[in-house]
Amino acid sequence: MTGYIPGFDANLALDAILLVMLVVIVAAIAATHRMLSAVILMGLYSLVSAVWLVVMDAADVAFTEAVVGAGVSTIVLLGAILLTRGAAAKVSGRRRFLPAVLALGVGAILIYATLDLPDFGDPASPANAYVGRAYLEATGNDMGIPNVVTAVLSSYRGFDTLGETVVIFAAAIGVAIMLGFGERAMADRTIEPLAGGPADHHVVLRVAAKLLIPIIALYAFYVQFHGDLGPGGGFQAGVILAVAVILHALVFGLKDTMAAVKPKFARGVAALGVLLYAGIGVTCIVNGGGFLDYDHLFPRHIEAQIPDWILGPADPAHPHHWGQHFGIMAIELGVLFTVAATMVTIFYGFAGRSMEAPQPGAPRSGAA
Amino acid sequence: MITFEAFYAAPPALTAHAPALLVVGPLIGACVAALSPNSRWAWMISVGSTIFAVWMALCLAGEVARQGVVNYYMGGFAPPLGIAFRIDALGVMMALLVSSVSAAAALYSGHALDAEVRSSKHTLFQAGFLLCVAGLLGLVSTGDAFNAFVFLEVSSIGTYALIAAGERRDRRALPAAFNYLIMGTIGATFYVIGVGFLYAATGTLNMADIAARVVTLGDSRMVQAGFAFIVVGLGLKAAMFPLHGWLPGAYAHAPSLMNIFLSATATKAALYLMVRFLFGVFEPGSDFAYHFMAWVLGPLAGAAAVICSIQAAFEKEFRRVLAFSSVAQVGYILLGLSIGTTAAASAGFLHLLAHALMKATLFMAVGGVALHFRGRTLDDFAGAGRDAPWTMAAFATGAASLIGIPLTAGFLSKWRLIEASLAAGQIWMVVVIAISSLLALAYAGRMLEAIFFRTAAPGAERAKEAPLGVLVPLWILAGFCVWFGIDASLPESIAIAGAQALMGGRP
Amino acid sequence: MADALFWAGGGLAAAGALLALIGALGVLRFPDVYTRIHAASITDTGGATLMILGLCLISGLSLVTLKLVLVWVFIMLTSPAAANALANAAYSAGHTPWIGSFRIMQDNRKGGSR
Amino acid sequence: MSAVLTHFNYVAVIVLMMGGLYILLSTGNLVRRMIGLAIFQTSTGLFYISLGKVSGGTAAITLDAVSAEGQALAARAGAEQVARYGVEGVIYSNPLPHVLILTAIVVGVATLAVGLAIAVRLREAYGTIETDEIQALDRVLTAAGQVEPAP
Known part of the structure; x- marks a missing residue:
């Protein structure tokens, strides 16, 4: 203003x-x-x-x-x-x-x-006038979604984003190789959760956390599915979802959280996310396009039979929007899986470690 | 270019998508390996997906032989909007190298992991290994400057943790891995800064497009800075001479699987990317890339070949000797490139292939013996030749190639290098290669002397023959070392095609 | 009308910012950990409330208002809970609250609180 | 505007990079080194974002030029600028650097996590995270010809 x-x-x-x-x-x-x-x-x-x-x-x-x-x-x-x-x-x-x-x-x-x-903010600089502008001009026609960043991220440069998801997955593997999944924390029966023990000073925290965790998870899904329209997408949503789990672990104790979200489950989901992403790419190949070419996500004969009430009436000017929409949604879901599961895995690795090597006066979980 | 018809008997639909599948195959393999129930499954997936990658690389070789350059648009978007893979003869050479070495390493890993890594982490380890493979394959195929960064990091981040996993045998793996992480990340960040300047100057990230636009810019400071940061950044990743401090520790203390794979491929992939920037992006536009190669790259490479060989000669630990020798050998490759003729570049690439083969052989032999044996210094290996004759004979083959004894791959590549430097009138390079070869004789001789001519101290732990699962890939590699020394038509045709693709018709 | 709302909203936001600044001063000036937490949390929550109210006035009645209200609810939930957890942790770590007059605190400062 | 003003952003970001690099190189504490590395990486991202800012632009989320928000933006930028640089009546900032830096941030956190995990293992294996002390410990052990596996 x-x-x-x-x-x-x-x-x-x-x-x-x-x-x-x-x-x-x-x-x-x-x-x-x-x-x-x-x-x-x-x-x-x-x-x-x-x-x-x-x-x-x-x-x-x-x-x-x-x-x-x-x-x-x-x-x-x-x-x-x-x-x-x-x-x-x-x-x-x-x-x-x-x-x-x-x-x-x-x-x-x-x-x-x-x-x-070039001067700061110069709209005519090569950086801003060439490819950057081309994206802004082409997105409406190619994908038909308002958030150009999401369009570039998941379609034009979707292969970069696959790499990025793989990097995150590699980090999960790296941390798990170094620190484990906190398996020993699960096996350790002597440790009480932070809240609910005999000397529970944490009523306020527990109540607040109980209120907050569902809200945070809900918000993560809002961010996930609103990513086409506004800021947000798989990465942000994945991290937010993981934060809900981390908050649970901080307040209710790592062991309870690990019982709810098992380390093995987290590891599997991280791999599944990358698989989903790469699988979408391969599906596009199978249906006759290039790798990650969402225009070919659905076989032509199936695309023609999708009733109007699901996808809206076909738009003759942009026949492939639905492939793009679905492709972007699906790979963002893969990103969500991998990122959320990886962040949880990393947290388990660090938080579980403090129990393995207890030190005098150490708080009970990694980041309490 | 030799014909690969016999190999690329793949359905055309697969061949058309070979560039993508080359990378995605190991990637999917990594996910499945992470999900697999036990280490046997993970190993089979690892072997399967690396062999798939070899197959795809062979398909690509056939395509490149037919078309010259293979372009593949990810997502169907043509550059500059989309990311394009661009694979020429040189890229195929690197893809073949990375995939085949990874397949040999994967075969070997079945036994090695049992000895070196906690069994609960085998599946993760294989997954991480496959991610490294996928990252390097992506790095050598991509035609997009930023995409290259992503793949550089995919391979690196897996590598850091896998090197650190060597802690189970040798805790020095941890500081070495940390040091590598810091240096590698500084290198990658420098690379990103350099790409940023190029992007500011040209507005695009596709390498061919950048090259076309850099020509029109002349002596822009942005291009100069982009050049400097990219060269320093990738030089760090490739362990170019003054920036190689992280390498010996990281290679020497890593688990032997990573050791074999990295020494044969990782630095070379970064080197390849640098070469592509030097010749493909900067060189056509102005001559500072040319001056840089003649006045900076050449002397540094010469210094590397001599100084690191001296360091290798004074090391006590087997793997550290070999690691220092790697830096010296990268010096040879850079010497060939710095001359700037097609013949010299092809000699450099020939040496790159030969070095990858012999280093893989050497490290695999050492690793194979070390499965049941904690020895690491020269003294520990005294008498190993008698205790493990087959393994150590393969080691000797690799060492002969390292020195450059005739009838080995190393001899021929050094010979070609000397020819090329004589043709270019660079007498000092011949001297450097001669001195460095003598030093190689010294350090390789010390190792061989310990293995074959000394007897183990009484009561010392004795080496044991490597199991058959190790001997088979080991002798395949050693066999190639000898075969390529006798009949080098295959690697030479690959190297010459690569050099021609790089130099684009210069003499 | 729009102008008046803008200035009113701006004034409220500025008041909120001032409150937050005062809170920050309090964190620096107050003698022990509990009073500092108190200064930080109350002014933080209060300042944020004022700012969000101001922003609501500026934005007019729209979807943005609803989002701002949700943000406010979130702050009202988290900020006091965080302050409570912080005080709890300080107590568990063995920090005893200062009790007595400010003068005594100043006299004891050397021996004292962190 | 003078060069100082037009390039203030770049210079400030470069100062941040130098700060990160200095923190990274000047300390032997492994965790501090990771902090320096993180600052160095992030500030590189800020450099890219500075390149992609277009004055008078807005975030690259398609707006209707006739909506109230579109009108306000157009009024701010001026009709001439909009006609020249706008896409369907609205000036946007360049989305490409944003995409690249999203990737870079994620790569950064991955590096941070792996680096810190190695540092934690180092502390368990050596009892310290100071480079000097680790090197000293290694020298002693190597001289004695023995190398301990990590616990």
Whole structure:
């Protein structure tokens, strides 16, 4: 709503303020010696950059940064410092000079190159005028969904997104190989859940969590299925769904959560998500298109027989929209499966570990 | 190009989609392996999907022989909107290399995992291995700069954890894997920064499209910075000489399956991507890529070939010797490329193939013996030649190829390199190759001396012959080392076709 | 009318921001962990409420209003629960609340609270 | 506008990258290194997003140009700009960098999780997460000719 103060671009001012905040936060992380402060500041960094991303019109990225950067990353970092603590960070003098020179050198090269970059916000720059614009012009015709980011993400560059889903799956495998699934936490009978024990101080938390978990899960599905129309999609929804599980584990104890969402189940779902995604691609091949060519998701004779009341009347101008719609929906579902299951697996890995190697006075789960 | 008709007897529908299936096959295999009930199943899936990848690579080779370049549009969207796979003769060479080495490693893994990894994690390990394979295959086939980053990370993230899994035998695997993770991620991020500058300058991510547009930009600082960051980033991933610090530890302490697979393929795939940027994207536009190769890449490669060979000669542990030797051998490949003629490049690629073969042989022999044997230093291997004659004979074959003894693959590739550098008037390169070969004789000789001419200390743990499941893939690899030394028409035709595809008709 | 609503909403949002700022000052200035939690949580919830009210006025009656109200409900659920959990954790970790006059607190500061 | 103003975003993002790189390289603490790495990766993303911002644009979610929101945007950008750079009457920011950075963020969190998992195992195997101490421990053991497997 900038129109109210003429000559003043609120967006630019916000942009500058947020960037300065980010620089200050990074400086604070560099300066602090306490791991906990560094982790909290890291979460703050993600949150502020999410706000900045909104100012930059990158709503989908902001959403992801908020849930992934400020949410899951912080949880994992907290778990890690809990499991590695007792080793205080110290910056010895000799290590300061060379890194500073290296960082400054890289920065100098970057700034040297930056001076040739087009002006910030220039709509005629090659980056904005060529392929980026082509997506905006073509999406309506090719896919017919309003969120161009989703269209590019899951159809034009759907293969990248497959790779990204695989990266997440690889992370699940990596963490599970390193830390296990928290199997020992399940076997451990001596540990009581945080809430509901004899000295239950956590009535408020428990009530709030009971109220929140269904809302969070519901919200995840809203984000999932609203991704065509607004910001959101499989990644964000997957992380949010995983957060519901993580919250349950934090409040009701890891063991109860693992009984509800079994580690093996999580691992299977993570693999199934990638399988679903790749399977959609292969289905397109079987039906005569290229890999991930959703126009060929349905065989032609079946597509012709889909009654109007399911999909609406066929639009002669854009005959393939339904394939695209279904393809995008299906692969987003695959992404949801993999991301949610992976985040849960990673959390189980870290949280289960603290029980395996108990330390004096350690809280009971990884990120409590 | 030799004919592959005998091999690509695939239905045409499969052949048409071979580029996608090449990557998706191992990917689906990875998911199924993660879901499989026990390690035997996972192993069979692993072997099956890597052999499928070999088949697809052969199909592609046939297609490339017929068409020259295979383009495949993901999702049916032509670039620059969509992601395109672009596979030429060089890409096929890399795809064949990666898939066949992965198949040999997968065959080998049946026994190796039992000895090296907790049995509860075998299925995960195979899944991670297949993800690495899929990532590298995607990396060598893609024609999209950002897609290449995604595949670089697919293969890397799997690799980090699988290297760290070597902790069960040797806890130094953990710091080595962590170090690799940091360096690898810095490299990948540098690459992303470089691609970002190229994107800012050209507005596109398709490599061919970037190349076409870079030409018109002249000496833009954005292009220069993009070039610098891409070269440094991929140089980190490829363990180019001053940036190779992470490699020896990561290779030496990894489980032997990863060890074999990585040493033969991972750095070479990153190298391949760098070469594609140098020759395919930057070189046509301006000559700074050319100057860079002559004045930076060449000398660094020479330094690598000498200095890392010296380091290898002073190492005590078997695998570390071989790992340092890998960095030195990558130096040879880069020497060939830095000359900038087609003959030299083909010699470089020939050495790339030969090196992949012999390193896989060497690491597999060491790994095969180490299944039941905790030895790791030269002293530990004293007398191993008598205790495990078949395995160690294969080792000797690989070592002979490493030194460059005639009738082995290594001899021929070095010979071609020397020929090419003489033809280009680069006498110093001949000297470098000679010195480095002498050093190779020194370090390989030390290993062979320990294995065959020393006797084990009384009471020391003795090596045991590797099981048949290891000997078969091992001797297949060793056999290729010898075959390609006697009759090199197959690898040479592949390397020459690759070099011609890269150089596009330059002398 | 729209203009008046905009300024009213803006004023409310600004008041909310001011409240949050005061809360932040409180976190810095208050002597012990419980008073700090108190300062943070009350002003946080209150400030967010004011801001959301302001934004509702600016946006007019639409779907956005409903979403803002849902956000408010969410904040009302989470923020106090989080403060409660934080205080609980501090208590479990052995922090005893300061009881007594502010002067005593200042005198004891050296020995004291973190 | 002067070069300082037009390129402020890029320079600020580069400062963030330098900060991340410095944190990463200056510390021997493995968890801190991961934090530095995460900042370095994220700030690269911010660089891309800066490239894709179009002044006067909005998020790349198709709007109706005649809706109230579309009208307000058009009024802000000016009719000439809209005619030149708009798509069906609305100026959007470039969606491509957004897609790329979504991918990069996810890759970043995957790296972070795996790196931290290795760090946790390191702590269990060595009892420390300081690079110096780990190296010292390794030197001692290697010199003694023995290498312990991790517990």
